Amino acid sequence: MGLLASGRPLTWWDAIPHLNYVRQHGVEQFLNVYWATRNRQGDVLKWGDEIEYTVVVLDDVQRVSYLSLRAPEIIAELQRAELAAADDVADGAPAPVETLWRPEYANWMVEGTPGEPYACYVSDLMLVEKNMMLRREQIQQLLRPEEHVVSVAGYPRIGCGVFTRPSGGGVCGPLARSLYLPDAVINPHPRFGTLTRNIRLRRGGPVDIRMPLYRDAHTPARVPVWEGGERHGACVVIDGAVRAPLDDRIEREEHHREEVAESTDGWPAATASPVSSAAVAVRDPQSDVAQCFCRRTGLASIEQRCADGPVATDSVYMDAMGFGMGLSCLQLTLQAANMDEGRWLYDQLAVLAPIMLALTAATPALRGWLLDTDVRWDVISAAVDDRTPEEIARQLPPKSRYSSADCFISTRPEMKPELYNDVPVPIDPPCYERLLQGGVDERLARHIAHLFIRDPLVVFDDCESVDDRTSMVHFENIQSTNWNTVRFKPPPSANPRGSAGWRTEFRPMEVQLTDFENAAFTVFMVLLSRCILAFGMNLYIPVSRVDANMGEAHRRGAVREGRFWFRKHVFAREVELSASVSGGYRCACGETHQICFSSMSAAREGNCLNGGSNRSGKPPCCGFRFCADPDPDATDLMSVDEIMNGKPCCEKHSYRNAYPGLIPLARAYLDAMRGIDSFTRHRLGAYLDFVSARASGRLQTCAEWMRHFIEAHPGYAKDSRISAEVCYDLMSACVDIADGNRSEPALLGEFWPKHMMARGISSQEFSELRTQQHDRDSPMLRGE
Ligand code: ADP
Ligand code: MG
Ligand code: MG
Ligand code: MG
Ligand code: MG
Numbered sequence: 001m002g003l004l005a006s007g008r009p010l011t012w013w014d015a016i017p018h019l020n021y022v023r024q025h026g027v028e029q030f031l032n033v034y035w036a037t038r039n040r041q042g043d044v045l046k047w048g049d050e051i052e053y054t055v056v057v058l059d060d061v062q063r064v065s066y067l068s069l070r071a072p073e074i075i076a077e078l079q080r081a082e083l084a085a086a087d088d089v090a091d092g093a094p095a096p097v098e099t100l101w102r103p104e105y106a107n108w109m110v111e112g113t114p115g116e117p118y119a120c121y122v123s124d125l126m127l128v129e130k131n132m133m134l135r136r137e138q139i140q141q142l143l144r145p146e147e148h149v150v151s152v153a154g155y156p157r158i159g160c161g162v163f164t165r166p167s168g169g170g171v172c173g174p175l176a177r178s179l180y181l182p183d184a185v186i187n188p189h190p191r192f193g194t195l196t197r198n199i200r201l202r203r204g205g206p207v208d209i210r211m212p213l214y215r216d217a218h219t220p221a222r223v224p225v226w227e228g229g230e231r232h233g234a235c236v237v238i239d240g241a242v243r244a245p246l247d248d249r250i251e252r253e254e255h256h257r258e259e260v261a262e263s264t265d266g267w268p269a270a271t272a273s274p275v276s277s278a279a280v281a282v283r284d285p286q287s288d289v290a291q292c293f294c295r296r297t298g299l300a301s302i303e304q305r306c307a308d309g310p311v312a313t314d315s316v317y318m319d320a321m322g323f324g325m326g327l328s329c330l331q332l333t334l335q336a337a338n339m340d341e342g343r344w345l346y347d348q349l350a351v352l353a354p355i356m357l358a359l360t361a362a363t364p365a366l367r368g369w370l371l372d373t374d375v376r377w378d379v380i381s382a383a384v385d386d387r388t389p390e391e392i393a394r395q396l397p398p399k400s401r402y403s404s405a406d407c408f409i410s411t412r413p414e415m416k417p418e419l420y421n422d423v424p425v426p427i428d429p430p431c432y433e434r435l436l437q438g439g440v441d442e443r444l445a446r447h448i449a450h451l452f453i454r455d456p457l458v459v460f461d462d463c464e465s466v467d468d469r470t471s472m473v474h475f476e477n478i479q480s481t482n483w484n485t486v487r488f489k490p491p492p493s494a495n496p497r498g499s500a501g502w503r504t505e506f507r508p509m510e511v512q513l514t515d516f517e518n519a520a521f522t523v524f525m526v527l528l529s530r531c532i533l534a535f536g537m538n539l540y541i542p543v544s545r546v547d548a549n550m551g552e553a554h555r556r557g558a559v560r561e562g563r564f565w566f567r568k569h570v571f572a573r574e575v576e577l578s579a580s581v582s583g584g585y586r587c588a589c590g591e592t593h594q595i596c597f598s599s600m601s602a603a604r605e606g607n608c609l610n611g612g613s614n615r616s617g618k619p620p621c622c623g624f625r626f627c628a629d630p631d632p633d634a635t636d637l638m639s640v641d642e643i644m645n646g647k648p649c650c651e652k653h654s655y656r657n658a659y660p661g662l663i664p665l666a667r668a669y670l671d672a673m674r675g676i677d678s679f680t681r682h683r684l685g686a687y688l689d690f691v692s693a694r695a696s697g698r699l700q701t702c703a704e705w706m707r708h709f710i711e712a713h714p715g716y717a718k719d720s721r722i723s724a725e726v727c728y729d730l731m732s733a734c735v736d737i738a739d740g741n742r743s744e745p746a747l748l749g750e751f752w753p754k755h756m757m758a759r760g761i762s763s764q765e766f767s768e769l770r771t772q773q774h775d776r777d778s779p780m781l782r783g784e
Contacts, residue, residue, distance in 0.1 A: 007460030009194035016457035022456040022463060026474035027431050030448060031438040033472060036494040039049035040340055043501035045120035045530075045609050046335040049522045050102075051132065051511055052328035053110045053139055055148050056731050057165045060146075062285070065728040066165040067108035067155055072188060074142050075101050081655035081763070082115075098763045098770070099135050100725045103187050104770050105325035108155070108164070110139055115336070118771075120609045121775040122676050125526065125684055127766075129519035133759065134766050136515060136738065142321065148735045151518065153362035153376055153510040153702070154327045155731065156710075156722045159318060160368040177206050178320035179225070180367065185322050189436055191458050196321045198457045199386040209318040209382040212372035214364075214556070216711075218719040222312035223369060277443070289543070316369045324383025324402070327363065327376040328516055330509040332525050333489065341533065343410040343444070348532050352404040353485035354549035355566075358558035359640055359695055360521060362510040362702035368727075370720040373554045374703035376510060384483065386457065397426050401454050402483040404508075404550045406543060409447045409488065414538045417443070419633060422542045428452040444587060451482045469494065485550075512702055514738050516751060520687035527666040527688075530609050534669065537570050540589040541635045557704065560697045563637040568659060644695035653691040663692045690751050705747040 010018070055068040078101040085095040097115040104111045112135040118124040139149040150196060157163050159180030166184075173183030184355045187193050200206055213223055242627045336342035361374035385392075385400035399406070407425045408415055419710075432449035436442065456477045466473055472492060479487070489503040506525055531537060545565035552562045563756040638647060646661025666688055670681065700708070710716055715725045722730075737741035740753055 007462035009522070010459045013197040014461075015198065017458070018459045018463055019455050020475055021426065023431060023461060024434075024453065024473045025466065025468050026456075026478050027434050027438075027448070028468045029475040030490065031435070031440070032494045033471055033490050034305070034438075034440060036496045037491045037498075040491065040496055040501050041338050043335055043337050045337075046117040046118040046500070047526060048114050048333055049128065049518070050111055050113050050329075050331040050333075050468050050517060051133075051135065051151060052104055052532070053136070053151055054155060055108050055139070055143065056150055056155070056330060056735075057146050058148055058728065058732055058735070064724050064727045065157075065731040066254045067106075067158070067163060067185075068147050069107040069164050069166060069168060069184060069355065070147070071107050072103065072111050072411065074139065075103055078112075091125075096767075098131065098766045100140060101191075102188050104320055105187055105192050106185050107187055109187075110324065112139070112151075117333075118776070121774065122673055122680060122684075124609075124611065125523045126136050126680055127770055127773065128522050129515050129771060130766055131189055132518055134763060137761060138171065140764070148731075150337065150731060150734045150738065151328065151511045151513055152731075152734055153329070154366050154379075155727075156365035156706075157368050157724065157727045158319075158326060158366055160724075176200065176320040176322065180318070180324070181320040181322045181326075185326065192325075194458045195384075199321060199384055202386045202455065202457070203388055206319045207321060207385060209323055209379055209381055210313065210315040211318070211366065211379060213238075213316050214370035214720050216373040216720045217720045218372070218717060220377045220719065221315055222314055223313050225317050229351045273778060316367050316371060318367055318379070318383070321383050323366065324376070324380030327380060328511045329376070329507065330360070330511045330521060331505060331507050332509075332522055332565075333503050333505045334526070334529055335503045337501075339502045340410070340412070342488060342504050344412060344577065345406070345504040345529060345532065346486050347408040347410045347415060347491075348539045349504060349506045349529070350408065350567050351541055351546055352528070353404060353506070354546060354553040355564055355640060355643055356506075356521070356525070357485075357508040357510070357550070358553040358562055358564075359644070359701070360508075360510040360512065361553075361558065361704070362512065362706070364556075364703040364707040365710065365722050368722050370707065370722065371491065372556050373533050374556055374558065374701065374707075375554055377508065377550070378554055380483070384481075386455070397453055398424065401481060404485040405548060406450060406484075407443075407447055408540070408543065409443050411441060411443055413489055414540060415443075416540070416633070420542050422544050423547065425450050426453050445784050447488070452478055454478060454482060459479055479536070510702070513734050514748070516748070517690070517702075518544050523684060523687045524663075524691045525668060526609070527669055527684075528662055531662075531665045531669045535571065535665065536663075539567055539570055540633075541567055541599060542563050545635060550600050554765075559640045559701055559704075563639060564643060566638045566643050568636045569632055570659065620744065641696045645692055654678040663695070665687055686751060690748075693749060693751075699737045700746045702747070705744065708746070 006471035017374075055071055055074065057066040057068045059065070078099070081097045082100060085097050085621055088095055099115050100113045102113070104113040114127075114131045118127060135345070136151075138147055141147065154690060156162075157177075162168075164182075164185060168184030171178055171180060171182050175186060175193045177185040177200060183193070183196075186196055213219065332343060336345055357375050357377055362372050363371070363379070364375040365371060366379065381400045381402040384402045387397065387400065391397065406423060407421045408417075427446060427447075427449035432445055432454040434444035435448055440448070456474070458477065458481075463474070470493070472490075475490075479489075485506075485508045488509060489504040489505055491498055491502060509521055509525075512521065532539070549564045552558060552564055556564050642661070644661055644663050646664055647659045667685070670676065670684055670688075676684075690699070694701060709730055710726055711718075713726045713729060715723050715729075717723075733742060733744075737744055737747070740759055743752055745752075
């Protein structure tokens with residue numbers, strides 16, 4: 001995502017006059033790129049992951065952990081190689097670097113990607129874990145002795161008292177107005193603060209996140225909103241300091257520059273401390289009660305939630321964007337051969353999103369409480385929900401801008417709109433009309449016009465000086481703040497031969513503790529995407545059922561307990577058992593079923609992963625067939641285990657004509673590749689075995705493991721609370737597991753330490769590895 005650097009970001013009310021301008025020009029920018037690149041063909045597979053790391057401070061003397069707010073300095077340091085390479089331009093292209101670093105929302109987060117996207121060789125899959133190790137190593141090298149890098153999805157004590165180092169100063173800052181998170185946690189890039197403030201101002205108050213509380217034997221009936229604080233009239237006093245979030249109306253008044261009286265009549269000025277330019281917090285020396293006053297009216301003017309709101313709730317309440325955007329994920333971007341393939345992949349991956357969210361669950365606790373869910377998604381969804389109360393009441397739009405995909409976009413015949421696009425998709429009518437008039441087909445126009453119902457949130461004062469023929473900033477502004485489970489990324493510029501083609505991003509997965517796990521999930525998803533293309537798989541189910549699956553993924557222990565809608569027949573056409581074989585998979589029935597690659601023009605010829613869309617017109621020949629089912633589009637409720645590891649298609653046929661399962665298909669795909677050396681095959685096989693073990697429940701998800709760790713800790717009082725001590729021990733364990741210094745059989749089983757690669761790799765070593773791997777490969781082959 002491109003971060004704008006020029007201009008001054010506008011506050012919400014100043015941005016309002018420009019919203020339609022940004023939308024209109026965003027559509028024009030999309031149309032320019034669309035026309036220049038819609039027929040772009042034969043892009044080879046390129047792909048890359050993104051990991052969000054967390055920097056923690058472990059105070060081994062006090063046995064307390066904190067989040068370190070030093071990420072911006074660390075990122076600046078990490079980016080030096082990239083900047084130096086850009087300066088040192090040889091042959092018009094910057095010298096390659098092995099890692100790239102990007103700012104993320106919170107000041108404890110560091111986002112890293114491989115320096116160059118990976119290519120289409122099997123050997124590229126072997127680089128993933130090494131590069132992840134290199135990234136962890138590079139961060140660690142810049143840390144102070146008490147600092148550590150961890151890849152946890154959520155820090156359990158986020159928002160508990162002073163939970164950062166440095167402390168970050170007071171809460172209720174002008175950006176988030178949070179009772180818990182000081183604004184100092186927000187990355188200083190203007191995008192992030194502006195997003196925070198404008199989401200809050202657009203909706204008319206701080207965001208309102210309520211996550212279900214996990215109830216244990218001694219859990220209090222209601223969760224206090226203000227920990228260790230007292231409520232004095234309309235104010236909250238915590239640790240002797242006034243924490244008084246202001247009403248947004250004051251800001252509005254302030255914005256309109258009405259007269260603001262300086263006096264705080266009747267209260268001794270010496271005890272008044274400014275909360276913002278429009279208000280002041282005052283402590284009455286007699287009663288020692290603090291109150292917050294609007295300077296203009298002199299009336300106590302505290303936000304509704306403080307004045308009348310509950311001081312305890314039956315869920316875990318959080319009130320700032322940082323609670324969501326401060327969580328970490330594992331993302332994957334895949335380049336498609338052409339737009340059609342990208343659209344197909346978008347649809348297929350949208351269906352897989354809830355399954356992979358459940359399988360990578362890693363967020364059992366936040367704000368110091370155990371949650372009755374294992375995943376982060378709904379937290380972020382509420383953390384950036386900019387809809388007004390009226391919009392939410394009318395369900396227009398029905399979802400937050402952070403949500404699962406709402407409509408499928410492929411135009412292939414397998415996509416039956418009347419069956420699958422079955423939820424209302426509000427659109428921005430002018431955008432939709434313009435896109436249709438500009439020659440975009442109905443389905444893609446609907447997708448884009450649906451993204452464009454959202455207001456741009458970060459508008460710069462120079463926004464009207466952008467050239468739509470060369471820029472995508474207005475399109476990206478809206479696209480990049482529609483945080484969906486999948487994202488369809490058009491080429492970055494209207495240059496038909498530009499560096500990147502049509503891409504699909506897979507965004508639901510939670511980050512895992514070790515490089516091995518993150519590499520395993522990444523490699524699995526890359527292989528599965530190849531299976532989808534090469535075997536002509538069709539995973540369509542109605543969007544309403546994908547939504548239901550998202551809900552199911554939020555159930556605690558969803559991998560074991562959840563039942564997800566999934567397609568019974570995952571191949572585009574019913575296919576006959578084939579005698580011509582070049583690969584096979586071992587099915588749950590104990591037999592080896594064969595898979596033939598007659599339609600895999602690319603994969604057939606060596607170990608290239610381009611996959612080759614199955615557009616030859618010939619049915620894919622997948623080596624097994626299903627019992628005749630009256631409804632080829634039938635869906636079934638399946639466990640994650642069944643979806644991943646296979647299931648009989650019906651009782652009568654038992655395993656004979658089984659639904660093969662995604663892992664066996666990925667194995668079959670690997671088996672069919674030519675020229676993979678045994679070391680590579682073994683290692684990639686271990687990744688698949690590991691994902692399979694997680695899916696079967698034999699190994700715990702990260703969330704399950706953390707929950708057990710907390711519950712088994714002597715400092716845990718069965719009250720759902722994560723004490724500072726428990727949090728410290730958990731974070732220490734996470735550091736040790738990632739470094740290979742602590743064995744956790746329930747989490748990693750036989751994959752640890754056997755499958756952990758030796759620690760320690762330098763940029764130089766990685767670079768040599770990368771070039772060698774490519775030298776050994778056969779020349780790059782094209783998809784079609
Ligand atoms: P965003 O945050 O917008 O998703 P990032 O730059 O953080 O973007 O991550 C983009 C990911 O896409 C990286 O993993 C990168 O390696 C990968 N990538 C870069 N170029 C291509 C390409 N042409 N095709 C597919 N993936 C690419
Ligand atoms: Mg991003
Ligand atoms: Mg990114
Ligand atoms: Mg990110
Ligand atoms: Mg991304």
